[in-house]
Amino acid sequence: MSVRQGLLALLADAPMHAYQLRHEFEQRTGGTWPLNMGQVSTTLDRLVRDELVAPLDVDADDVVRYHLTHTGRAELERWWTTAVVRSAPARDELSIKLALAVSAPGVDVCVIVQTQRTETMRALRDLTRLKADLPASGWTREDLAWSLVLDHLIFAAEAEVRWLDHVEARVARATDKGIVLAPRAASGELPPAEQAAREHVADGGAR
Structure with missing residues (x-):
């Protein structure tokens, strides 16, 4: 599963900070594909760069929450409605x-x-x-x-x-x-x- 699209899907529910995103991702997939904070932070930075996600506010612990932009919602909708390509075999x-x-x-x-x-x-x-x-x-x-x-x-x-x-x-x-x-x-x-x-x-x- 793409971490990028996974984070977009989670942010469609509610604004979250990086630690919440990692926790929700692992909880909803049963910990099958664990993420480290470096993956989450790097992916969030790229999503912000691509204007799919934007910082919302900073809580009392100086932790930034992120929310989905309109562009991000459109990107997520494309993901939901597009089949996963299977033509190129994975390196198993x-x-x-x-x-x-x-x-x-x-x-x-x-x-x-x-x-x-x-x-x-x-x-x-x-x-x-x-x-x-x-x-x-x-x-x-x-x-x-x-x-x-x-x-x-x-x-x-x-x-x-x-x-x-x-x-x-x-x-x-x-x-x-x-x-x-x-x-x-x-x-x-x-x-x-x-x-x-x-x-x-x-x-x-x-x-």
């Missing part, structure tokens, strides 16, 4: 790790998969317990927000387990067919069709 460490492992000599990909599956299943159990700890009734806005974040994390963990099963099966089939999982030639050249496909993904599928 596990995907990169396995992609490199299958072409690295002496690396047992199945061991990596099994180790990761154990960890992902552990995380999935922890997330499921957190979901079970939510109140059965009388939910607040924060409870609902945290529940939705938990659902996303649970679905993502379940999908990761399925993907790891798929990786293990693909590697087993490749081994059975005698495919050598080794690095490419030193030139690093790809077949034209594969090169075109990878460039298409890197460009966000625009071509």
Whole structure:
């Protein structure tokens, strides 16, 4: 989640100072994406620079509160009504790790998969317990927000387990067919069709 848009969304509720913004952000997302004060302060400075947020007043402790400007509300409304772009894949460490492992000599990909599956299943159990700890009734806005974040994390963990099963099966089939999982030639050249496909993904599928 963009910290910039997140702070705008919080300031749409009421003026807040930096410490309140950090607290509200972490509370509403269940502490899943913790912020440090440096992130909050830097983002606020940029929002003020871009005239999306403005200082409102200083309280008795000399702490500045900020409020959303008209321009900031328009920016926030654009965010609410614009889909999150998924064309450019995120740099996922596990995907990169396995992609490199299958072409690295002496690396047992199945061991990596099994180790990761154990960890992902552990995380999935922890997330499921957190979901079970939510109140059965009388939910607040924060409870609902945290529940939705938990659902996303649970679905993502379940999908990761399925993907790891798929990786293990693909590697087993490749081994059975005698495919050598080794690095490419030193030139690093790809077949034209594969090169075109990878460039298409890197460009966000625009071509």
